[in-house]
Amino acid sequence: MTTQTDLPAMQEYTTDVGGRHIFVAETGQDAPVLLLHGGGPGASGVANYTRNIAELAKEYRVIVPDLPGYGRSTKGLDLSDPFGSLAAGIRGLLDRLGLEKVHFVGNSYGGACALRLALDTPDRVERMVLMGPGGIGTTRALPTPGLNCLLDYYNGEGPTRAKLEKFIRHYLVFNAADVPDSVIDARYRDSIDPEVVADPPLRRPKSLGALWKMDFTRDKRLARLPVPTLVLWGSADKVNRPGGGRMLADRLPNGDLYMVANTGHWVQFERAELFNRLCADFLAGRR
Numbered sequence: 001m002t003t004q005t006d007l008p009a010m011q012e013y014t015t016d017v018g019g020r021h022i023f024v025a026e027t028g029q030d031a032p033v034l035l036l037h038g039g040g041p042g043a044s045g046v047a048n049y050t051r052n053i054a055e056l057a058k059e060y061r062v063i064v065p066d067l068p069g070y071g072r073s074t075k076g077l078d079l080s081d082p083f084g085s086l087a088a089g090i091r092g093l094l095d096r097l098g099l100e101k102v103h104f105v106g107n108s109y110g111g112a113c114a115l116r117l118a119l120d121t122p123d124r125v126e127r128m129v130l131m132g133p134g135g136i137g138t139t140r141a142l143p144t145p146g147l148n149c150l151l152d153y154y155n156g157e158g159p160t161r162a163k164l165e166k167f168i169r170h171y172l173v174f175n176a177a178d179v180p181d182s183v184i185d186a187r188y189r190d191s192i193d194p195e196v197v198a199d200p201p202l203r204r205p206k207s208l209g210a211l212w213k214m215d216f217t218r219d220k221r222l223a224r225l226p227v228p229t230l231v232l233w234g235s236a237d238k239v240n241r242p243g244g245g246r247m248l249a250d251r252l253p254n255g256d257l258y259m260v261a262n263t264g265h266w267v268q269f270e271r272a273e274l275f276n277r278l279c280a281d282f283l284a285g286r287r
Helices: 082-097 109-120 145-151 161-172 181-191 194-198 208-213 220-224 243-251 272-283
Strands: 011-017 020-027 032-036 061-065 102-107 125-131 229-234 255-260
Touching (some): 011 082, 032 082, 032 109, 061 082, 109 125, 125 272, 145 161, 161 181, 229 243, 229 272
Parallel strands (some): 032 102, 229 255
Antiparallel strands (some): 011 020, 020 061
16 A cells, blocks of 8 residues: 555646646656546645555656645635636646646546546547546535535634544545544645635535536536546445446446445545556556
């Protein structure tokens, strides 16, 4: 199991994208793969993929940005269309790096970002892996208890370590003992950045229009999306319903679905060995 100390040496830099700064860490060579992290409190790119970067870098140029609104990137999103705002930032990053077409791996909010970018500009995406992405059946049922816990983190008394620990141990993963205290401590520190507290990047939609933009299953372009896609979903996901996996795979003309047993919302962390093998093979076109 890869830990924080097992990470390879990574080049770190910040680049300007339309007047906003996006922080990037990268390592490896050959075909570029962008790893897009989830949207939970205190999330950031490298921290989200500590158990995956070293393995994937054996075959790929692994590029790990902090999404707009998170980590060391400029804070704030257009919450009238958050998925579109994320996708625009990452597409701008591709332009700045001179990358015409890349692979994407996206977890949750990052999966929604990758999918929106692919729908808007499919010519920029080679292949993608989506893990429990947001925006699948968003308007068809009430939010899950896990998603409610996530969306309420900055409400009421505001962010606390206890609230974050409850979200991670009770809702994010299948086995709470798999998450060391150090992970929760680090994410809590990042979650109370004053800029983030003042303008959280993940909140409840304030209008029906914004909500509808966050439901991909109502987007007719999904059935025509040519990008080969692997959908990974933890069978015990308490944040985004596992039924979303079948819903998404049924609509994608080139979509494969892999349901991961005894796993929650954090497949790349909880089942790192399986995840790394599936990603490496799928992105290379190996079956």
